Amino acid sequence: MTPVDELTSRFRDVGLRVTPQRQVIFRLLDGNVEHPTVEALYDAARAEMPTISLKTVYQTVHELEDLGEVHLLHVGTGSVRVDPNVEHPHHHMICTQCGRVRDVVVDVAGLRVPAAARAGFAVADVQVHFRGVCAECAGASEV
Ligand SMILES: [Zn+2]
Numbered sequence: 001m002t003p004v005d006e007l008t009s010r011f012r013d014v015g016l017r018v019t020p021q022r023q024v025i026f027r028l029l030d031g032n033v034e035h036p037t038v039e040a041l042y043d044a045a046r047a048e049m050p051t052i053s054l055k056t057v058y059q060t061v062h063e064l065e066d067l068g069e070v071h072l073l074h075v076g077t078g079s080v081r082v083d084p085n086v087e088h089p090h091h092h093m094i095c096t097q098c099g100r101v102r103d104v105v106v107d108v109a110g111l112r113v114p115a116a117a118r119a120g121f122a123v124a125d126v127q128v129h130f131r132g133v134c135a136e137c138a139g140a141s142e143v
């Protein structure tokens with residue numbers, strides 16, 4: 001994601017209003033590696049700015065996606081996850097117990113759909129999701 005001060009001018013350049021509410025969201029996402037859900041972002045934003053609405057958080061996150069500033073991930077944890085790391089191509093490890101999502105850099109250059117299965121399909125993007133149980137959850141289940 002673009003640094004917060006530049007993001008403010010980017011928003012203005014494309015005619016979007018930069019309210020204090022939006023700036024709170026920019027700041028919360030800056031350098032965030034937690035892949036927060038929109039709801040988690042809303043909770044964090046509300047702690048700083050009680051007047052913010054969930055709708056504003058949704059809108060802002062979608063505007064950021066339209067500008068290519070964040071990726072919205074559907075990783076099967078029930079809620080969309082917001083990923084501000086758009087600079088470095090990466091994949092994800094997802095804990096099926098707590099929903100934690102972590103970045104993982106893995107080389108997928110060699111991953112190909114077999115020609116027989118492709119049937120003219122043009123692959124544009126590859127997203128790898130490693131599902132399993134994180135160390136914290138594994139530890140918690142060992143009584
Ligand atoms: Zn976990």
Ligand SMILES: [Zn+2]
Nearest residue numbers: 083085102103
């Ligand atoms: Zn990520």
